[in-house]
Amino acid sequence: MATISLQKLTKDYGNHKGVFDLDLTIESGEFFVILGPSGCGKTTTLRIIAGLETPDSGKVFLDNIDITDYPPRERNMSMVFQNYALYPFMTVRENIAFPLKKMKINKTDIEQKVEEMARILSITDILDKKPGQISGGQRQRVALGRAIVKEPKVFLMDEPLSNLDAKLRVGMRAELKRIQMSLKTTTVYVTHDQIEAMTLADRVAVLNNGYLEQLDNPMKVYEKPANSFIASFLGDPPINFIDAELEKDGSQAFLIIGDSKIPINRDPGSYAGKKVRVGLRPEDIKVSSKGIPAKLTFIQPLGRRRLEHFKINSTGAEIIRASSSDQTLNIGDVCFIDFNEEKILLFDKENGKII
Ligand SMILES: Nc1ncnc2c1ncn2[C@@H]1O[C@H](COP(=O)(O)OP(=O)(O)O)[C@@H](O)[C@H]1O
């Protein structure tokens, strides 16, 4: 059991860099992902949890014990970094055994644990090689093995897969998830990769400029982003943003996009008569016999799928649709863009907050 709680955590590097007023609780056994663009404060947060960095203010609790001033070795956490930091002159076996030796565990037990770890990670055949003699993917497995074998209370992982090539990354991602699910060790995983966050996380915390912007399960963050930054950060291809205006005519509300007037079933409230940003996911766009007139300008084939780029006739805005590849539309065709009204997201044009 290991619950981590961060309370009003702040580390200010000046120039609005660092992390600010961070409050969050990571539940025991949870695969918790911290997601955000480069420089948003992910590594800083992780290093504070590990004890490698001291916060300016705020506290870190582990199972309700204030560990803010504990040195790293007294926290019972294992950290895996992007660059695996293996000992180059030790064999794989010695690398994995190293933390156990430091823990003064007896030799027979160490051998047994290392063998078991090697089996779990499918690296038995390279146990007697040196890091320089194995591939990047294997090195990352060894680094994981060394972190896991200690049986820590918490795993901390800082972009551990980002040095691997795309195919290996997908494989290791699945493996990591499988291992974590069987060990049920509380895991805090940092990444800038939204797909990693979506596939790995029980819950995801989105950071931007050092501030927590949203905390929820990944599907919730995808479907109900708190603001337009998060909406555009999650999703591939990214969400479309279209300028529009909300109008109310009696009890009926409309979305005005260029010279199209689309009835919608939501109350615009104080946004009636105001400009808004419409967020529309590429997979939620349909081509229909009614809707917004647009022209197909470009097609990106992606095997079973294809991405169709449209230009809205009246505004010139570009919009991307993800469709199956058996479509009959061709470049230059004029058609109507349509969408299920429930799928659109509306954002405040000034502050980006969801309406
Ligand atoms: N030791 C430091 N001194 C000064 N600025 C730092 C230090 N560590 C990080 N920063 C700055 O704080 C911001 C957050 O850094 P970091 O936590 O490493 O971001 P991330 O891991 O999300 O990419 C960055 O702008 C970075 O340049």
Ligand SMILES: [Mg+2]
């Ligand atoms: Mg980082």
